[in-house]
Amino acid sequence: MGIPMEFIQMVRLDSGVFEGSNLWSPLPGYPAFGGQIAAQSLASAFSTVGEDSVPNTMSILFINKCKSDQKVKYTVKNLKNGSIVDMRQVDCYQNNVLVSSAHISFSKPDNNAHDYEGTPYRIYDDTFVPFAEYISKSLTNSSAGQAEVNAKFQVLYDNMLMMFNVLDVDVGTENKDMRQIRIKIKQRQEEVIGVASLITLISDILLVETALMASNLTLFSKDLSLLTSLNHVIHFVNLEKSINDGYIYYIVKCKGIRNSKAICEGQLIHEDGTLICLTGQQGVFRVKSSYSKK
Template sequence: MGEALDDLLDLLDLERVEEDIFRGRSRSAVVPRVFGGQVAAQALAAAGRTVPEDRAPHSLHAYFLRAGDPDAPIVYTADRIRDGRSFTTRRVVAVQHGRPVFHLSASFQRDEEGLDHQADMPPAPDPETLPPGREALPRYADRFTDPGAVDRLLEARAAVDLRYAVEPPYATPGEPREPRSQVWFRVDGKLADDPLLHACLATYVSDMTLLDPVLLAHGRGGWAVGDVVGASLDHAMWFHRPFRADEWLLYDQESPTSSGGRGLGQARIWTRDGRLAISVVQEGVVRVPR
């Protein structure tokens, strides 16, 4: 296991302050605020710490309320909304400087049998045929208006091997393309057999590229290119089948619409052997600078 993954796992190992109150460290990502995927993953970890071990997360719904301060800890308070025979519901509020910055509702379920069907996995190149992000990203450095963007992106994604199946938005700014993107990802190391941990890590990664299809539709390269400003507004995930975040997962993403300074991204995450593991939807602010 690499040092970067160790650091990420430390971020998810929250300090228990009281029975249902936790404190987490934070760090900046590619912009001077806390990475949204980190807050979502920590909130899910806080919720999971209050749930019986035989119940795994099956859905989460969250709102990003304020930009997080990377220089201050985040306090997570979990409310035990419901403990049923099959399902457990938790609500988590993340607070910094006395104000809520994030709100999450999550539901957990005991494993059980039921009707089973799924869509077909879309075609995608094998991940081994694609260059790792740490090799591919520096090729686009000349597109970035922010001279430190490449280094910060590499640092933010150091714990994750993320490989684009198509060129990312910042590769071809000014050229509108189909609003669809695919990336393969896995964390850079072997993990314990803990479904909550794997769900938290998938949540962390899910906020990295989900709005890329919005940018592709309009030929925008993103914040590092300087042609849009944006932030996540809300985030929803449904965990359908078991998966491992330390094995290859295909993140198939598209955007059906953007309007009013907002863009919608929706996606499915597949295991390499074709099982639909997770569905994801997010809306974010996507504005053109004036």
């Protein structure tokens, strides 16, 4: 589909029907990355609208787990073709089981203008470390021995190479229930379908992780028994400004936790503060019965 990214490998099977492959799981043994399912869903919907269309909003429900070692099928349903907005529903199936269902709206560029008085959050002074170092530090803080830490790190690092081929990701310091992520694009995207799909992928990186910080947990904590996203919502604001040069920043925050359910939100912005998109997500996490918060 003209997007030179490992994450968005799509084949058209029929009108409005696509096959997605090369699915990725950020952690060994975990389901396929929800951000990739969302990005492939968006790319599928793009094929059914005009070439000059841009996405306004996307809301996706993650219904069943998706195995990363198997292909998926996307079916696109035309909900509305209007003079101002087009709407599509994209359902993702794996072995005839519904994995996710997305609703996406598109409009022409002239009808997609947003005026914001200011972004919800601003870039602040921070200390960033490469994602690989974030993994290493998280593992070192566990009670495992150094040999075990080294072995786990190598497995996790190798598993992350697919993301590292596309993005340079630096992780900021925990700031209570907030974190900054600094990202540099390694595979340039010029067409709006590539930009929007990559932004969708990025918008799921470490978003639900903010819910763990209040409980002194990380993605790699041995006490974590479950971490999953129930949904993902994106409001696209500015896709015209290039994301290829310099850094973009993803500021993520946990808004609250109740009964192991967390509400998280984020904003993706350029270095100069220009807002790219706003995101929201509900996640669920559980810890092992032996865990005690320190």
